[in-house]
Amino acid sequence: MSVNQKSVDVLVLGGGAAGVCAAISAARSGYNVLLVESQGCLGGSRTATGVDTFYGFYTPKEQRRIVGGIPWEIAQHLVSQKAAFERPNTYGAGTGITYDIEMLKIIYERTVLDAGAELLYHTYASVVHTEDGVISRVVLANKLGLTEVTARMYIDTTGDGDIAARAGAPFEKSDVAELQSLSTIFFMANVDTTEAKKISHKELAERMKAANQSGQYVLPREEGSWHVTPHPGVIQANMVRVSGIDATDPYALTLAEVEGRQQTQQYVNFLKAYVPGFENAFLISTSHHIGVRETRRILGEYILTEDDVVNGRKFEDGIACCGAPVEDHGAGKDTRWVYVAGDGHYHIPYRSLLPTGVNNLLVAGRCLSATHGAQASARNSAQCMAMGQAVGVAASLAIERQEAVRQIPAYRLQELLREQGAIV
Structure with missing residues (x-):
């Protein structure tokens, strides 16, 4: 079998929220960038998985914005198109930016291509070749067959750490019983949202519990939520909970997709029967694929800990700020929330x-x-x-200085990020 050949400066593998910003920042630095995505759109969980809200721009309590740069640019593009609005959240992660998913797909694509990056859909990185701690090439698989791509720098934004794992980098993965659960997002139309909003989140949870106790429903998560979208009468619901799944196992992931859609029907029927305003509503879509919260976690030069998070720790090599609470979707019927102390945010170290x-x-x-x-x-x-923007800049800086990524000075990376409007 013949194998195609291609060479670029930066190869970004995974076109989700992180990969998009990595490709944009590296391409804007003047380098030849190829962004590879297995789906037919950019955005990952922000689009194909149906999560129609950006969280993390603001600290939950003070509502202080702590993320800028390319992420904020994307958010403002959505607002300028009247395709997004800020939605106060009375619990959980605080104010979110809820957007029209179809418009985000377009804005992501336009921004990536305008930056000069090349985009390739429906493609998987099947093999990673590593020699003496250096990736020499990655084999891509798609309708053309196999293509060997060589790059000066590689960026893994697959979510699952596929490239790092295949390159031989060590990683951790929680026991299956402890991995965060998966969720199938669903959308319903013809909802009387004015009437439905009269039921508080606490009361909604109580009604879910009562429905479970009736024996007529099986609702694994009893504190799920729904919210309005930019479209009148259309809501998004995050209620499904599929637990005990290692999403790096395609057989288990397939069964999770089946289970997620079955649970969706249960929750739709519950809403129509138990929540005023949903009587005449109907299901219009489920996410293109089930949402995955946790699989591999790489073992890097530093392992960020929950203690770092809840104590608001700052790092000399911090490249992004985060004020989001620990939101641990375990296998039970509830979700564990732990908030950031101190000034309400911590640093993610390079x-x-x-x-x-x-x-x-x-x-x-x-x-x-x-x-x-x-x-x-x-x-x-x-x-x-924000992490995506940082690694895109770091890859460019490493190429410019002809250094390994761990050798570039953190202060210089931070300077470049600030010049691009990032908050560090």
Whole structure:
């Protein structure tokens, strides 16, 4: 079998929130960037998974904005198109920016392509070749067959840490019973949202509990939520909970997709029967694929801990700020929340984006080097985008200085990020 050949400066693997910003920042630095995505759109969990709200831009209590740069630019593009609004959240992660998913797909694509990056959909990185701690090439698989891509720098934004793992970088993964649960997001139309809002979140949870006790419903999560969207009468619901799944196992993930859609029907029927305003509503869609919160966590130069998070620790090599609470979606019917103390935010250190043992690879997104509890905070969308921008700049700086990614000075990376409007 013949194998195609391609060469770029920066190869970004995974086109979710982190990968998009990594590709934009590296391309704007003047380098030849290829962004590879397995789906047919950019955004990952922000689009294909149906999570239509950016969380993490603001601290939950003071509502102080702590993320800028490319992520904020994306958010403002949505607002300028009248495709997003800030939605106060009376519990949980605080104010979010709820947007139209279809418009975000377009804005992500336009911003990536305008930056000069090349985009490739429907493609998987199947094999990673590493020699003496350096990735030499990555084999892509798609309808064309196989393509070997060589790059000067590689960025893993797959969410699952696929590239780091295949390159031989060490990682951690919680026991299956402790991994955060998966969720199938669903949308309903023809909802009388004015009437439905009269039921508080606390009362909604009580009604879920009563429905479970009736024996007519099986609702694994009893404190799920719904919210309005930019479209009148259309709501998004995050209620489904599929537990005990290792999403790096495709067989288990397939069964999770089946289970998620079955649970959706239960929750739709519950809402129609138990919540005024939903009587005439109907299901219009489920997410293209089930949402995954946690799989591999790389072992980097520093492992961010839950203690760092809840105590608001600051780092000399901090490249992003996060005020999001620990939001641990375990297997039970509730979710564990732990809030950040002190001034309400902590730093994500650059070292947590550096896999040990591989010198030309960076990671960004939910597969960062963090403990289970810390990852349950740092995985928020604004932080994933901020990490993406940081590794895109870091890759460019490493190429410019002809250094390994762990050798570039953190202060210089921070200077460049601030010049691009990031808050560090």
